[in-house]
Amino acid sequence: MKKILILPGDGIGPEIVAQARRVLDVLRNDGLEIEMTEAPLGGAAYDQFGSPYPEFTQKLAREADAVLLGAVGGPQYDTLDRPLRPERGLLAIRKDLNLFANLRPAILYPELANASTLKPEVVSGLDILIVRELTGDIYFGQPRGVHVNEAGEREGFNTMRYAESEIRRIAHVAFQAAQKRNKKLCSVDKANVLETTEFWKEIVTDVAKEYPDVQLSHMYVDNAAMQLVRNPKQFDVMVTGNIFGDILSDEASMLTGSIGMLPSASLDQNNKGLYEPSHGSAPDIAGKNLANPLATILSLAMLLRYSLANEAAAVRVENAVKKVLADGLRTGDIYEEGTRKVSCSEMGDAVVAAL
Amino acid sequence: MKKILILPGDGIGPEIVAQARRVLDVLRNDGLEIEMTEAPLGGAAYDQFGSPYPEFTQKLAREADAVLLGAVGGPQYDTLDRPLRPERGLLAIRKDLNLFANLRPAILYPELANASTLKPEVVSGLDILIVRELTGDIYFGQPRGVHVNEAGEREGFNTMRYAESEIRRIAHVAFQAAQKRNKKLCSVDKANVLETTEFWKEIVTDVAKEYPDVQLSHMYVDNAAMQLVRNPKQFDVMVTGNIFGDILSDEASMLTGSIGMLPSASLDQNNKGLYEPSHGSAPDIAGKNLANPLATILSLAMLLRYSLANEAAAVRVENAVKKVLADGLRTGDIYEEGTRKVSCSEMGDAVVAAL
Ligand SMILES: CC(C)[C@H](C(=O)O)[C@@H](O)C(=O)O
Numbered sequence: 001m002k003k004i005l006i007l008p009g010d011g012i013g014p015e016i017v018a019q020a021r022r023v024l025d026v027l028r029n030d031g032l033e034i035e036m037t038e039a040p041l042g043g044a045a046y047d048q049f050g051s052p053y054p055e056f057t058q059k060l061a062r063e064a065d066a067v068l069l070g071a072v073g074g075p076q077y078d079t080l081d082r083p084l085r086p087e088r089g090l091l092a093i094r095k096d097l098n099l100f101a102n103l104r105p106a107i108l109y110p111e112l113a114n115a116s117t118l119k120p121e122v123v124s125g126l127d128i129l130i131v132r133e134l135t136g137d138i139y140f141g142q143p144r145g146v147h148v149n150e151a152g153e154r155e156g157f158n159t160m161r162y163a164e165s166e167i168r169r170i171a172h173v174a175f176q177a178a179q180k181r182n183k184k185l186c187s188v189d190k191a192n193v194l195e196t197t198e199f200w201k202e203i204v205t206d207v208a209k210e211y212p213d214v215q216l217s218h219m220y221v222d223n224a225a226m227q228l229v230r231n232p233k234q235f236d237v238m239v240t241g242n243i244f245g246d247i248l249s250d251e252a253s254m255l256t257g258s259i260g261m262l263p264s265a266s267l268d269q270n271n272k273g274l275y276e277p278s279h280g281s282a283p284d285i286a287g288k289n290l291a292n293p294l295a296t297i298l299s300l301a302m303l304l305r306y307s308l309a310n311e312a313a314a315v316r317v318e319n320a321v322k323k324v325l326a327d328g329l330r331t332g333d334i335y336e337e338g339t340r341k342v343s344c345s346e347m348g349d350a351v352v353a354a355l
Numbered sequence: 356m357k358k359i360l361i362l363p364g365d366g367i368g369p370e371i372v373a374q375a376r377r378v379l380d381v382l383r384n385d386g387l388e389i390e391m392t393e394a395p396l397g398g399a400a401y402d403q404f405g406s407p408y409p410e411f412t413q414k415l416a417r418e419a420d421a422v423l424l425g426a427v428g429g430p431q432y433d434t435l436d437r438p439l440r441p442e443r444g445l446l447a448i449r450k451d452l453n454l455f456a457n458l459r460p461a462i463l464y465p466e467l468a469n470a471s472t473l474k475p476e477v478v479s480g481l482d483i484l485i486v487r488e489l490t491g492d493i494y495f496g497q498p499r500g501v502h503v504n505e506a507g508e509r510e511g512f513n514t515m516r517y518a519e520s521e522i523r524r525i526a527h528v529a530f531q532a533a534q535k536r537n538k539k540l541c542s543v544d545k546a547n548v549l550e551t552t553e554f555w556k557e558i559v560t561d562v563a564k565e566y567p568d569v570q571l572s573h574m575y576v577d578n579a580a581m582q583l584v585r586n587p588k589q590f591d592v593m594v595t596g597n598i599f600g601d602i603l604s605d606e607a608s609m610l611t612g613s614i615g616m617l618p619s620a621s622l623d624q625n626n627k628g629l630y631e632p633s634h635g636s637a638p639d640i641a642g643k644n645l646a647n648p649l650a651t652i653l654s655l656a657m658l659l660r661y662s663l664a665n666e667a668a669a670v671r672v673e674n675a676v677k678k679v680l681a682d683g684l685r686t687g688d689i690y691e692e693g694t695r696k697v698s699c700s701e702m703g704d705a706v707v708a709a710l
């Protein structure tokens with residue numbers, strides 16, 4: 001019996017997670033051995049417990065085999081003190097569960113090719129996997145803060161930091177992912193300026209010796225940001241640190257034009273993971289039954305694949321999503337003329353039917 | 356009599372700078388009061404003096420009113436010790452001359468609209484100015500290096516750092532640039548994670564009080580990387596720190612598809628500046644008379660405008676460039692069917708004739 005913790009979160013989170021939950025219900029009825037519990041994270045957790053990652057949620061998260069998250073954040077929390085804001089809940093659960101490996105696919109669905117702002121020939125067939133380190137780097141590095149410096153002036157400071165073992169373990173994840181795909185890995189750094197990333201490059205190059213079948217390349221982060229626009233299909237798997245990964249994975253998602261379709265997984269050493277759509281909490285359309293639940297449903301597919309090691313169930317969910325797209329169903333964000341516009345729950349109905 | 360120092364640099368640097376120099380010669384014959392000297396920077400300086408920014412060059416750079424640079428770097432220098440590499444010369448001259456304000460326009464020339472990988476409607480008329488802070492941030496922050504940490508493990512580390520005065524002065528440059536354009540400024544940060552950039556946001560917001568006619572917005576860097584792909588025309592002026600600016604300005608240049616056309620300026624407090632094309636040293640085509648000299652010639656136009664306060668001469672050069680484009684002349688990088696492919700020096704001939 002596997003334990004799945006569901007964190008609806010804020011904004012459109014509850015609506016999109018509700019549809020993923022219906023998919024899970026179908027799988028359970030068909031014999032998938034799971035237990036589901038729910039807890040708040042982010043703003044919802046602050047409202048209920050006064051903290052974006054309260055003990056209540058922490059305890060359940062530690063016990064779970066996998067966590068499915070909607071999204072966190074909303075304008076009503078913007079004025080809270082820094083440690084109480086929704087994003088801190090997300091950063092806290094990543095760190096607490098040691099979810100160091102963030103896998104973010106950027107895939108262009110043929111049915112949605114028009115949604116991209118790039119020319120069809122540049123993006124058709126696009127299929128990149130970005131492997132982003134998620135628990136180190138300048139996100140968590142100490143010392144940090146705002147102080148008065150030696151010159152008597154106020155100054156902000158943060159520390160980028162990577163230890164050898166942190167780089168090694170994410171490099172292994174990336175090489176292994178590349179082995180299952182087109183065996184090309186591009187490691188992104190700024191080794192010409194930053195010692196941390198020069199060290200990153202050295203360690204990734206060392207790990208490469210264990211994966212002679214994978215072709216490793218290195219690219220500066222500024223060039224990578226350009227190459228994603230110039231010729232994104234040159235990439236198979238990309239691996240990079242937390243902050244560069246934050247920037248490049250968002251850029252890469254947007255190349256598809258349909259970020260409402262893109263799932264993500266954040267894994268620990270033992271494939272326990274947190275799964276969430278790549279998009280945000282979209283407060284402007286929250287509660288209106290307009291959101292696209294497919295990225296969340298595809299995140300559930302990743303959960304089945306990685307944390308439950310149930311490839312068959314994962315493929316079943318992914319095929320159901322492909323079917324509804326092929327049938328021409330679209331939520332507002334991916335709607336175009338000649339297709340049928342549906343609500344969030346209608347999209348859920350269709351996926352359930354397609355299962 | 357204004358002093359202009361010319362730094363041909365490496366790779367295609369000497370070829371493209373030679374064409375810009377011819378343009379300067381014409382202007383001088385027509386009465387522009389300038390003195391020109393030349394010095395090496397980067398790999399060329401290492402070859403001649405054993406240092407990428409030798410005293411010889413430093414002395415001339417400090418005395419000059421403006422500096423025109425080709426580009427630095429090449430594979431033959433990749434194995435040098437870090438402090439001897441060409442890029443270190445570039446970083447050193449920026450810091451030495453206190454060139455804290457890097458202005459990088461991303462403009463789509465109507466004649467070159469096809470070169471973009473983005474759909475015409477997304478980029479036609481694109482005209483963004485990125486103002487990047489250039490002498491602070493994690494580029495220069497101390498402490499930095501690779502050491503053995505408390506756990507006995509090797510670790511790389513760097514320090515992001517911004518003092519209030521550094522943020523204030525670049526914010527003023529950005530607001531003033533916005534005042535001369537469409538009066539919209541977007542400040543890019545990662546204030547939800549990094550204290551340095553939360554402080555950045557606070558100071559920029561404070562400086563905004565002095566520019567009530569400019570509309571200020573704030574955006575997270577990951578979102579900015581997405582929005583540049585989704586809808587780049589929403590931006591007028593963007594201002595950000597050194598490392599985010601490095602990434603976003605390269606991404607923005609590539610939206611135009613013709614980075615061989617884009618100039619840049621790096622200014623100090625008194626409009627003394629270093630001017631260089633946004634593209635690199637392209638070692639693969641160096642010495643073949645194939646490179647596009649227009650970004651360098653347009654950098655010269657920026658030099659005339661900012662450091663020599665000679666708007667008329669700047670416009671004259673820019674119009675000459677527009678004329679050769681309108682006449683259908685193209686170097687290889689921007690060539691398409693129906694236009695005339697020319698060499699680097701032929702392009703120089705045409706610009707000189709158009710003057
Ligand atoms: C919300 C924010 C803290 C987070 C991050 O920067 O990691 C988000 O941008 C993401 O990529 O998941």
Ligand SMILES: CC(C)[C@H](C(=O)O)[C@@H](O)C(=O)O
Nearest residue numbers: 192193222442443445446601
């Ligand atoms: C060559 C390198 C050090 C430099 C930088 O990172 O600033 C370059 O990428 C640039 O943008 O001018």
